[in-house]
Amino acid sequence: MASLNVGNLGEYLREQRRAAQLSLRQLADATGVSNPYLSQIERGLRKPSADVLQQVAKALRISAETLYVRAGILDEREREELETRAVILADPSINERQKNVLLQIYDSFRRENGFVPGPDADADADGDAGPRKDAGPRKGDDAGADAAEDQDPHS
Secondary structure, eight states: OOOOOOTTHHHHHHHHHHHTTOOHHHHHHHHTOOHHHHHHHHTTSOOOOHHHHHHHHHHHTSOHHHHHHHTTSSOHHHHHHHHHHHHHHHOTTSOHHHHHHHHHHHHHHHHHTTOOOOTTTTBOTTSOBOOOSOOSOOOSTTTTHHHHHTSOTTO
């Protein structure tokens, strides 16, 4: 069987498994993925699905997005955008409305710099999609300022 080019995914998985002090059999038990299949992934003989990578990431307690990038499923910039959004949404020190405003400003800056917002960019922080007042890019240093002006700094 010829080795597939999966961006050193197999080597990375082997390193992570060893760092977690798990045998291949233990990882197979934890993921529900067969031992021979995991071995083939580690040797670069198989390209796993996103579902398999998610199970492996969960068992190894690492980022599934990192595995997606290494497997060529997700672009590095997409991963960085997803992680940025996740950090904002997970911050317990700001409320849902503030999270939504931060995401809108983030998207505005990305558009200004030539990046297209991700698929969830129009969703509110609590998951409700809603129409946006200004879908076009903003110019200048005041990008996102109208959204920030509407906020009570004490809310």
